[in-house]
Amino acid sequence: MSTIFIVLCLPANLTLYGHARTACFACYLSFDEDRNSHKSLTDHPVSINNKGENVEEVWYFIGESVNGVSLLWRSDANVLGLKNGEAKFMCIFAGKATPDIVWKRKGGKMNSRMEVSEHGQELIIKDLEFADKGEYECSATNDVTSTPVVATFTLQVEARPYFVKEPLDVTIGVEENTEFFCMVEGIPASDVNWFINGQPINEAPPNPRRTIQKDRLVFKNVTDGDSQVIQCKASNKHGSLMADVYLNVLALKALVTEGPGKVKVAEGNSVTLKCEHNGKPDPALKWMKNNVQPLNTDRYEFTHNTVLIKDVLKKDNGKYTCISSNRFGSDNKTGELIVRKKTKVTLRPVERSLAYGEGAIFNCLATSDPSEQQFLEKLWYKNGERINNNDDDGNIQILENGDTLSIVKTSSKDSANYSCVADNKVDSDTGISQLKVKAPPDPPRDLTIKTCGNLKVTLFWRPGFDNYLPISNYVIYSKTNYDNAYKKMNELLGDVNEYEQRLSAFANYTFKIKARNQLGESVFSNITPICSTKAAIPEQHPTNVRIIENKTRKLVIEWDPVEPIDQNGPGFMYVIITQDKAGNKSSYQVTDWKTTRKEIDVGNIYKEYKVQVKAVNSKGEAAIPPLIYRGHSGMGVPTVVPGNFEVDPDAPYTHETIGLRWDTVDMSAEAMQGKFDGYKIRYWHMDQPDKEEKEEEATVESKIRRTVRLPPNSDLQLDVVARNTYFDSNGSNKINITTPEGVPGPVQSLESMYRSGHFVKIKWEKPKEENGEIIGYDIEYEEIKGLFTSSVIGLGVDKKSIPVQSEPEWVAERNRYELGVPGLELNTNYRIKVWAKTRTGRGEIEFVDVKTAPENMPTVPYILDALPAKTSINVSWQINKGDVAGYHYFVEYRKYGEHKFESGPLEKRNTWSVINNLTSGSSYEVKVVAESGNFKARSEIKLVTTAKTDEVASAVYNAEWFIIMMVVLALLILILFIVCLVKRSRGDKYHVQEKEKLRGLENDEKKTAQYNGFNDNGETQPLAGSPR
Structure with missing residues (x-):
């Protein structure tokens, strides 16, 4: 093992592990026989002279003395590697800035087995092959050294012995x-x-x-x-x-272990008969048909244990024997070949082309040899894969014993080759068809980032299948680390597969795309790897800067936020610069980008300021100079009040308007504490002083006149105030007035209840704004010509409006008015108009558009219930909205078994009717009749039995409520009895209290003659005449 001793001495501006400049540190870099490196760095100062044994070299790094690139150390230039093993090369470069290291193979390309270490100093080739033999080089550059410093290596590849065969x-x-x-x-x-x-x-x-x-x-x-x-x-x-x-x-005798057996084959096919046999030496095999005819023509192909019969004919039916023999003996076995007629698909599925969502049907019919017909089945395949019935959650169905394949609702995934295979276990035939489903395209494939840098990205993709319609567009979506979801970035024509886009700084981008054709969009493609951009200064300063003047003695500044994607770097903040009229400047920082408002205490009211709002990050502020905005500090309450507020005697005074006048105010900024913005008339209902309603006007006249609209039929109190943009002055003197009665607002909830061919019934509620005493309603109708619509605009309305003479009926239990409008034409559009009236006149119009029934025959009524009593039956029925209603309704009834029906009273408003004067305990047949002109519609007959006298009593006595009431009453009587006993017992012991009770009775007689169960002391009084 060889070792290099590296010494690092710190520069003046650097400390390491807390030690100063004079400290030096040692790094041992050693290599074993396989060129594996081992590194260690001391965390305390060492002596340069104490470098240890076996150290071959000493390298010194003193402060910032290294600038250009230099090669400090390299592994051996000549490297020998073994096939399937590893080869390693290492280069160590020095330089400031840190060198960029590149590895290359001379005269060839690097491959996936060649890996460079994390910092680039080492190249490792794994699973060596003879083709890896050659020269390799490492080169390094930095900002100082532009010409690469290069080291070259030569690799030889040898191999241990290995078998070829x-x-x-x-x-x-x-x-x-x-x-x-x-x-x-x-x-x-x-x-x-x-x-x-x-x-x-x-x-x-x-x-x-x-x-x-x-x-x-x-x-x-x-x-x-x-x-x-x-x-x-x-x-x-x-x-x-x-x-x-x-x-x-x-040395073994020939032996046949498995004979040909019984084999079926269809005409025209080939068949192989097998004969498994063994022996040593290897036995010879020959074949015989029907024990007399050897197989030796060109129609037969032999192997050591098989015979292949090609293009089978009907005459090939028969017995086949295989005979195996060698020098030690022979053996044989016999089988049978049965030849059947060929299976044929007679009706083949046809090719289809359709739009997605439509259904597709394929048919298939086939014939087979009569002996095998019972085994014939039809199997369906999609692109070679078997289809099972009710695949795709029932969307694909095999019907009619396999004769039909049905796809209920097609989609692009159903585009395929469909085949019908008729199979009887002997042979088969196939019919093939293609289904083309026109659908939105498949997603683009292999979306990748081609280039990423300099605030730009280039995307590349491969088109997906267009599903038989040309791709018209690609839609690009992007997402950054600041987004919660993908956003649409751009839309391109369908003939491109590359796209370049400018990006924001300091963001991590991913992309995905969709394809579109005339039937819709694909699902999303794959998502790209991340494309990261470097930090930069902001592109621009905040926009929409505004100075809000609504806070007294404050300067309030607002602006639109700079979103994270536009901040372009870390350390983002807003810098606000203000300058008053005297030239005094102040600066403020807002570090939260979501904060877009700054309130500054200035201590003055409505003074002018200049304001700038800057965008700044760690790289600096936006290059474009920020705009200067002018505004004022906050306004205050005006110090002036309008005077001499009164009714204008020269202006008309009606239920709609009244004239008012007052003296103007000083409109200067000082008096108004801001910008003058006019006057506001305020009024209150005398019985609702806390509810304020407003009427505003801005003017600069010295003597003010104003005609205003006030609520009619009201007792009001009014005043006037002067106002600036945000504040009102104190109120002027107040005046009291009573407005005349006006006309009402529109009626509420006007709608059609039901209709017939010549009749419509409507309902409505009183106006929300009565504005006086409602003395009645005007109802008119008119025929609508042309297009019938509920919209007022564009209607062709007949000019002739016909008043309805009938008076509406007030239905108290429903809190509404109801009215039948007769005399209408069949199947005709009408507008029915309703006005409420006071003595002043008609109010606002309200209308409903209806259409009469196409025929006058009313809808058959439906009996909801028929409730019997002793001598009466209460019959109720239902009229649904949209039904053709009768002009009126009545009940027909007869005693069960009788022939003639009697008629009850007519009902125009109620949906129930009581039939009286019936016999108790009798059964009656009842039905409801809807009548409209000469047309009548009768409900089904309902059988009802009136109650007997004792049944009524029994029903009462047996009712749960009656039993409970009786039990409660009994308990109350028992409690009262016990209280009386207690009182009596207490009276025997305390006679003074009895006298007090007597005095209490005297007082009670003076109060009231009505019986009260308790006296003032809360005690029960004895009944008159009872013993005390």
């Missing part, structure tokens, strides 16, 4: 021949020696039947005494190699 065990019969191979290579060339039963062949007993021929040992006409162990040994200077094999000589 090694000997194998052999078993043969007497009088047969054989040979053993021992073909060996190696560098240098190997010496080969043979051994017999452990002895060198030249020392073994002589054998005239054994000869050595170059790299072979040959035996001829062997006897049973020639069985022996044979060894082959090869060696060179790098090692040796040996193989042991056995020669086994036998």
